[in-house]
Amino acid sequence: MFGRASGALACGPEAWLELLATMRITVLGKSPSWQDAGGACSGYLLTDDHASLLLDCGNGVFAKLRQRLDYVELDAVLISHLHADHFLDVIPFAYALTYAPRQQPVPVAGHPGTDSPARPRLIAPRGARECFRTVVGAWGNEDLVENAFALEEYDAAATVEVGTIRARFREVPHFTTTFAIDFTSTTGGGRFTYSADCRPGEDLVEIARGTDLLFVEATLPRPERTGIRGHLTPAEAGEHARRAGASRVVLTHISDELDPEWAREEGSAAFGSPVEIAHEGAVYEVQ
Secondary structure: OOHHHHHHHHOOHHHHHHHHOOEEEEEEEOOOOOOOOOOOOOEEEEEOOOOEEEEOOOOOHHHHHHHHOOHHHOOEEEOOEOOHHHHOOHHHHHHHHHHOHHHOOOOEOOEOOOOOOOOOEEEEEOOHHHHHHHHHHOOOOOOHHHHHOEEEEEOOOOEEEEOOEEEEEEEEOOOOOEEEEEEEEOOOOOEEEEOOOOOOOHHHHHHHOOOOEEEEEOOOOOOOOOOOOOOOOHHHHHHHHHHHOOOEEEEEOOOOOOOHHHHHHHHHHHHOOOOEEOOOOOEEEEO
């Protein structure tokens, strides 16, 4: 399913082990709560040579996923928190799993029918079932999401494994229950940490401590004027990454209306080394 796996057969044992340890993160969407022009909200495709996981599924992400992977082959969707810009495209994804011709139990439009339609795992914070039922129930069919996916709810104490990709969680301060997530591959290799959305605090620093690659939100040009915090500025993002001792830093959840050079300079100055700005289609690797 993933391109590098096929070439690995010709490699020696050391190269094969190196491939096993590689985890790739593809940016499908990096916008904040409103989409970039032609873009998508939060969505990141994690793959190694054995598993595929969609991290968050915000507005516009399902279409971006389809450009990269056949959606019936995805192993799981993992949601960091129940804000629309992080889960809303679970709904068109659920419609596809429910109504696509190849998902039907009888022959339809050239498809032979199947007794085992794809039903990926959907792993989301506690309260997800009620949230999805409320959203979809506004126009009926309230059980759409839970019928299309194998829905699981998690809390901070959980450790989730999707094939060879392992996730652990730490709650971070935001406007609703939100989890930063730390990923490793059970085949070995490095770490990838995702901040989700958060205001300044120690929890993100702790879960990201010593990580190889940190995606950290940098939504704001300045702190919220109301004093009620829910997000980070690029400088705050860089400062949290510095305190965590992250090796590589990517600023994300950032609008195309915010000057990327300014954001990069702010983040880099606070981090003490250059940081990167997420852009759709970028692929990062940790080993």
